[in-house]
Amino acid sequence: xxxxxxxxxxxxxxxxxxxxxxxxxxxxxxxxxxxxxxxxxxxxxxxxxxxxxxxxxxxxxxxxxxxxxxxxxxxxxxxxxxxxxxxxxxxxxxxxxxxxxxxxxxxxxxxxxxxxxxxxxxxxxxxxxxxxxxxxxxxxxxxxxxxxxxxxxxxxxxxxxxxxxxxxxxxxxxxxxxxxxxxxxxxxxxxxxxxxxxxxxxxxxxxxxxxxxxxxxxxxxxxxxxxxxxxxxxxxxxxxxxxxxxxxxxxxxxxx
Amino acid sequence: xxxxxxxxxxxxxxxxxxxxxxxxxxxxxxxxxxxxxxxxxxxxxxxxxxxxxxxxxxxxxxxxxxxxxxxxxxxxxxxxxxxxxxxxxxxxxxxxxxxxxxxxxxxxxxxxxxxxxxxxxxxxxxxxxxxxxxxxxxxxxxxxxxxxxxxxxxxxxxxxxxxxxxxxxxxxxxxxxxxxxxxxxxxxxxxxxxxxxxxxxxxxxxxxxxxxxxxxxxxxxxxxxxxxxxxxxxxxxxxxxxxxxxxxxxxxxxxxxxxxxxxxxxxxxxxxxxxxxxxxxxxxxxxxxxxxxxxxxxxxxxxxxxxxxxxxxxxxxxxxxxxxxxxxxxxxxxxxxxxxxxxxxxxxxxxxxxxxxxxxxxxxxxxxxxxxxxxxxxxxxxxxxxxxxxxxxxxxxxxxxxxxxxxxxxxxxxxxxxxxxxxxxxxxxxxxxxxxxxxxxxxxxxxxxxxxxxxxxxxxxxxxxxxxxxxxxxxxxxxxxxxxxxxxxxxxxxxxxxxxxxxxxxxxxxxxxxxxxxxxxxxxxxxxxxxxxxxxxxxxxxxxxxxxxxxxxxxxxxxxxxxxxxxxxxxxxxxxxxxxxxxxxxxxxxxxxxxxxxxxxxxxxxxxxxxxxxxxxxxxxxxxxxxxxxx
Numbered sequence: 072x073x074x075x076x077x078x079x080x081x082x083x084x085x086x087x088x089x090x091x092x093x094x095x096x097x098x099x100x101x102x103x104x105x106x107x108x109x110x111x112x113x114x115x116x117x118x119x120x121x122x123x124x125x126x127x128x129x130x131x132x133x134x135x136x137x138x139x140x141x142x143x144x145x146x147x148x149x150x151x152x153x154x155x156x157x158x159x160x161x162x163x164x165x166x167x168x169x170x171x172x173x174x175x176x177x178x179x180x181x182x183x184x185x186x187x188x189x190x191x192x193x194x195x196x197x198x199x200x201x202x203x204x205x206x207x208x209x210x211x212x213x214x215x216x217x218x219x220x221x222x223x224x225x226x227x228x229x230x231x232x233x234x235x236x237x238x239x240x241x242x243x244x245x246x247x248x249x250x251x252x253x254x255x256x257x258x259x260x261x262x263x264x265x266x267x268x269x270x271x272x273x274x275x276x277x278x279x280x281x282x283x284x285x286x287x288x289x290x291x292x293x294x295x296x297x298x299x300x301x302x303x304x305x306x307x308x309x310x311x312x313x314x315x316x317x318x319x320x321x322x323x324x325x326x327x
Numbered sequence: 328x329x330x331x332x333x334x335x336x337x338x339x340x341x342x343x344x345x346x347x348x349x350x351x352x353x354x355x356x357x358x359x360x361x362x363x364x365x366x367x368x369x370x371x372x373x374x375x376x377x378x379x380x381x382x383x384x385x386x387x388x389x390x391x392x393x394x395x396x397x398x399x400x401x402x403x404x405x406x407x408x409x410x411x412x413x414x415x416x417x418x419x420x421x422x423x424x425x426x427x428x429x430x431x432x433x434x435x436x437x438x439x440x441x442x443x444x445x446x447x448x449x450x451x452x453x454x455x456x457x458x459x460x461x462x463x464x465x466x467x468x469x470x471x472x473x474x475x476x477x478x479x480x481x482x483x484x485x486x487x488x489x490x491x492x493x494x495x496x497x498x499x500x501x502x503x504x505x506x507x508x509x510x511x512x513x514x515x516x517x518x519x520x521x522x523x524x525x526x527x528x529x530x531x532x533x534x535x536x537x538x539x540x541x542x543x544x545x546x547x548x549x550x551x552x553x554x555x556x557x558x559x560x561x562x563x564x565x566x567x568x569x570x571x572x573x574x575x576x577x578x579x580x581x582x583x584x585x586x587x588x589x590x591x592x593x594x595x596x597x598x599x600x601x602x603x604x605x606x607x608x609x610x611x612x613x614x615x616x617x618x619x620x621x622x623x624x625x626x627x628x629x630x631x632x633x634x635x636x637x638x639x640x641x642x643x644x645x646x647x648x649x650x651x652x653x654x655x656x657x658x659x660x661x662x663x664x665x666x667x668x669x670x671x672x673x674x675x676x677x678x679x680x681x682x683x684x685x686x687x688x689x690x691x692x693x694x695x696x697x698x699x700x701x702x703x704x705x706x707x708x709x710x711x712x713x714x715x716x717x718x719x720x721x722x723x724x725x726x727x728x729x730x731x732x733x734x735x736x737x738x739x740x741x742x743x744x745x746x747x748x749x750x751x752x753x754x755x756x757x758x759x760x761x762x763x764x765x766x767x768x769x770x771x772x773x774x775x776x777x778x779x780x781x782x783x784x785x786x787x788x789x790x791x792x793x794x795x796x797x798x799x800x801x802x803x804x805x806x807x808x809x810x811x812x813x814x815x816x817x818x819x820x821x822x823x824x825x826x827x828x829x830x831x832x833x834x835x836x837x838x839x840x841x842x843x844x845x846x847x848x849x850x851x852x853x854x855x856x857x858x859x860x861x862x863x864x865x866x867x868x869x870x871x872x873x874x875x876x877x878x879x880x881x882x883x884x885x886x887x888x889x890x891x892x893x894x895x896x897x898x899x900x901x902x903x904x905x906x907x908x909x910x911x912x913x914x915x916x917x918x919x920x921x922x923x924x925x926x927x928x929x930x931x932x933x934x935x936x937x938x939x940x941x942x943x944x945x946x947x948x949x950x951x952x953x954x955x956x957x958x
Contacts, residue, residue: 124877150881151881170589179878
């Protein structure tokens with residue numbers, strides 16, 4: 072039994088024309104695994120992530136996180152579940168402008184009303200790990216995009232979640248910052264053993280994963296595992312993407 | 328699609344964005360129109376309200392218009408800020424600045440015209456209700472409905488001019504010139520509010536020196552000075568000191584880093600700084616409204632007490648004894664009406680007392696006092712030479728010192744009197760009475776002959792003064808007749824307690840009516856200001872809570888955070904207005920004797936109640952919007 076179990080998951084959006092966004096997805100992620108989800112725009116990868124992150128509800132099928140089914144919980148219970156068990160990293164950081172970086176990072180803990188000592192301890196540990204100690208008292212608009220994303224990762228992991236979910240974390244970053252952010256996520260996965268699910272367009276970001284799952288038109292298409300060499304894995308991903316339909320250039324053009 | 332159609336369609340298809348602006352403009356028109364409808368009513372013009380009332384009403388109509396002006400000004404700027412992004416898109420598509428201004432002008436004129444029409448229609452619907460209310464408060468006869476041609480014209484002219492000027496000034500509101508800035512609109516992160524520590528200190532200094540000034544002896548200058556200091560202090564309190572206080576509050580991480588406190592306290596600094604000027608204005612106007620309400624109501628209460636405590640229906644002061652015109656007139660009138668009366672001639676001697684710094688006494692003869700005392704069953708005691716009976720009126724707040732045993736007077740002979748007995752009762756006016764035996768009186772009178780005045784007091788047993796008189800009672804009719812009677816005599820005058828009471832009542836009623844009207848308008852305007860403020864930030868707040876919701880902020884916590892924020896917007900100014908009103912009343916209240924404090928608290932209480940209703944409405948609407956973005 073994996074840490075995250077997705078069984079026969081389907082999602083249909085009803086409208087004037089109903090759209091089948093996901094069709095019969097089965098996926099299992101083991102404890103401590105670092106899995107990337109890739110696919111073209113509209114392939115359904117963000118829908119899948121939303122479902123796992125409990126923001127959206129499946130039309131049929133089941134999701135189990137740590138043997139719990141979050142979609143059977145009540146709203147307030149669900150919020151608490153997200154707060155305690157999950158960590159989120161977003162493309163646009165989602166940091167609050169009114170707070171300092173430190174306050175943003177401890178936010179999940181303050182909502183839990185943890186003691187000040189515990190918060191300070193964890194803040195120090197996570198800030199050192201991510202190399203953002205010197206910007207802790209700055210405002211979000213005073214630091215670079217890469218630093219902001221590292222702060223967001225710090226916020227997502229300060230409460231030691233069982234599952235870290237990242238939605239295009241490098242989508243708004245330059246290549247140097249992207250690399251840096253991905254190295255941080257890899258580090259957290261290795262040192263803390265945090266199970267991580269990453270949705271991305273970016274082959275470079277995906278090359279940090281243990282395994283990359285490809286989705287095409289709402290269905291699982293293929294998956295490839297990383298060997299010893301990341302460079303080789305990167306090439307495999309590019310090949311896979313071009314095989315999927317578009318060409319490498321078109322698919323990796325998300326960088327700003 | 329022509330440009331005009333574009334403007335029309337904008338309004339027609341995006342009703343929700345325009346509705347708040349439209350409704351508040353309509354309300355402003357309606358308030359102004361109803362008011363005009365009332366003061367231009369043909370019966371009001373004829374009503375015996377006096378000059379003061381008509382001046383008061385005139386002033387109130389200007390005030391209403393000024394409020395409306397500020398209100399519409401504010402509404403437009405809030406409304407345009409929300410639509411900045413739309414203007415950005417139009418600019419990218421190649422719209423010229425001129426065209427953009429023309430679009431805004433057209434839209435505003437359409438909304439303006441519509442709101443003038445709805446405002447007047449709404450005013451006509453509620454007109455009868457308003458007239459009924461007015462006739463009750465002012466105690467007038469039935470006011471029939473009429474066709475308010477004049478009011479309609481004035482309203483149309485005033486507000487069309489207002490909207491025209493506003494619409495032409497739009498370039499003043501949309502300052503951003505770059506398309507990019509417009510596209511980003513209000514979504515750019517705001518800089519942390521800054522405050523100068525010196526200005527914050529200035530606020531503390533001015534506020535405390537204002538309080539210090541009020542502690543001391545009050546004169547017109549010191550009062551004015553205190554008011555000015557208070558204004559400066561309060562302004563810098565909202566713009567500077569509040570930010571400093573919040574910064575200090577944030578230093579205490581034990582409370583700040585706990586639960587949702589982190590969210591709303593951090594927002595607080597921004598909201599207070601953003602709204603500082605509005606807070607300042609609301610605080611000042613609320614203070615003024617509550618203070619004047621309490622003073623007016625206190626005046627009313629005092630007039631009532633004066634009426635009830637005064638046993639004599641008529642008083643004639645300083646009658647010329649050779650030609651007693653006033654007493655003759657009173658007696659003639661009473662005889663004609665068949666009313667029995669008792670007349671008490673009293674020679675009062677107005678003297679300054681050494682022991683009492685700012686008070687004087689009226690000295691009266693024992694024989695004359697006893698005549699009164701027997702009819703009113705008051706205590707009668709034997710008085711030796713240089714002994715006195717002191718009677719302290721109940722209508723004044725000035726108390727005699729407890730250890731007072733003697734009275735001595737300035738002048739060459741300086742007679743000294745021993746106080747034999749003291750009791751409280753309003754007898755003749757609001758000055759302390761000193762009764763002495765006839766021998767002593769005559770002795771003192773030698774020195775102070777020019778201080779003596781011959782007064783007459785009329786007791787009319789059939790006129791009950793335990794209750795206040797109704798406007799058609801015999802007492803008020805006769806009183807009015809006698810007080811208005813004006814013979815060409817140099818000395819003397821008649822005072823009728825009934826007319827005194829009625830005059831104060833009517834003056835107070837007008838002030839209350841006008842005051843109520845202004846407060847009602849103002850409180851609605853405040854609520855709408857706050858509503859606009861909240862809803863112009865709504866898109867931003869939606870994004871804010873959506874993000875928080877994803878990382879696990881529950882619905883309940885969102886509601887609590889948002890409620891705290893809205894509540895602070897609504898109640899911060901009222902809180903300070905309350906404090907200021909209490910300070911104001913406690914100082915001005917000294918001038919009146921009856922419960923100004925209770926009245927002041929009631930005035931604030933009513934204001935708080937109205938605002939609370941608005942608060943719940945706005946909160947419900949705001950939360951309903953935010954609920955949609957919670958996942």
